[in-house]
Amino acid sequence: MQSLESEESYVGNLYQRFPVSIIKGKGCKVWDTNGREYLDCMGGYGVALVGHCNDRVVQAITEQCHELITCHMSVYNEVRLRFLKKFNSIAPKNLQSTFFTNSGTEAVEAALKFSRKFTGKSGIIALNGGYHGKTFGSLSVTYNEKYRKSFLPLLEGVKFISYSEVESISEIVTRSESNIGTIIVEPIQGETGIIMPPPNFLKSIREICTAKGLVLIFDEIQSGLGRTGKMWAGQHWDVEPDIMCLAKGVAGGVPMGLATMRPEILNSLKIGEHSSTFAGNPLACAAGSAAIDALVEDGLVTNSEKVGKIFKDGLIKLKENHKIIRDVRGLGMMLGVEMRFDVKDILLDGINHGILLLYSGRNILRLLPPLVMNEEEVNKSLQLIEILIQKEEKRRFG
Incomplete structure (x- = not known):
């Protein structure tokens, strides 16, 4: 003790x-x-x-730490490329461009920034009960007041809705003052208590985002990578987002986060508009490749x-x-x-x-x-x- x-x-x-x-x-x-x-x-x-x-992860880390531990994204790296190829083989088919981060909350921060740049709109719809992290951007779309109250004001333009309010989203988006460009949801809410969405909720959200030109972000930090019995929780409802956030087990216990998205979203950013010093390092990428092999081959x-x-x-x-x-x-x-x-x-x-x-x-x-x-x-x-x-x-x- x-x-x-x-x-x-x-x-x-x-x-x-x-x-x-x-x-x-x-x-x-x-x-x-x-x-x-x-x-x-x-x-x-x-x-x-x-x-x-995990034996695969331990071996990958052991071998990699004897070769190269750090390698900034400003130079190329074969271990990073190998991970990206493996990851793209399991990623949702239209999400083929990836930004590396070091954690889940950083992945959410990146997703929110990229969506704003792509749509040119700052408004965000998030869900009652949603949890997305504790840095300022991700906290702004996290619902629980106990996390938020000591750090107000947060990002402006965030609107929280309940599952039952899905039909009102179109009305919210068309209001002149809303400026909504993004909807962020967890396919299954984890922090709130493993809350399942109503049967047609995610499909309805997808249809609205497609019709209104909104970016749909899935936070699969807790639910992704096989956790729910499918590679991605969104597959249970046959719904694919525009951006997906990952972290937790993606590198077998080594810190890594990812924001993977439709290429046109990532391509909307210019050099230097977002970056991360440690992200995409070869140690984490080697561990990530091994973790994917464990998920798929084992x-x-x-x-x-x-x-x-x-x-x-x-x-x-x-x-x-x-x-x-x-x-x-x-x-x-x-x-x-x-x-x-x-x-x-x-x-x-x-x-x-x-x-x-x-x-x-x-x-x-x-x-x-x-x-x-x-x-x-x-x-x-x-x-x-x-x-x-x-x-x-x-x-x-x-």
Whole structure:
């Protein structure tokens, strides 16, 4: 515990932290400083997409760090080119131009800037409940007041709508004062609690953007790259955006973000209008190529669909047996369990029982395990979650 307190004195009180110090990870498991093993359903907030210390990623990083670690975008690099070719082979067919960033919020910042340059319009429509990051631009399109209130004023011209207001978008866009050029959405809202859109919502948004000449941005930072059982969450509704933002597991745990888009959008910018010093570095690109190989060649997207269904079905069964669970939702390995009470005690008890769980707000358990999780590990996770729920029921009801 002393080491945890010592770290706290250096980094400040900016994160909701758990009383555990992790020093090792492999696949779906991590170990603490005492050698204790945990099933990791937190997955580094979704970063451990292809598993902790994935063999392909470790080998790629090891080999690359002996050759070249940094290489600015002002010069060419074969490792970067290899990654781009691999990525374009899995990207939505019309999104074939990519800007490298170092994180998800940077990818959103780039997308918002590029959309404004392309359309010449500064107005943005975002969704109630949407989360896109905490830098000023991405925070401006993030809905939750607790993140926004200390940093106002943010970008002007942002209009938040609910799912039910999709029919009013055309009216909003045609107002003379709106100047709307961009709509940004998460196909599945992650931070808000794994919120699924109404069946025709994304298609309706796509049709409106096409008809009105708006740029549609999908934030797939949490939902992309096989997390939902398809390579891209938008595929569940057969909808393709104009720009797509990625990060988290795109490089197997190494920091990398991407804004990939229709070529004409990226081509609307001039040299120097946007750049990043570390972006597109060969170390991250080597790791990114290995992560894509893991997703495609090791069948992790298919595994996400198959094992995710087993996980969700098991959670639904728990809901049927425990009234403390209000709802179970999600796709693939992006799952949410909405409880009728605060989940803080469940999270802390999880650590004592050898499982790391994530949260959304006060009462939702969020599960973002690595896509390498197998059926045995899912069943063990379900057993542990049921034990935690039973303990919570005993605390609440005696």
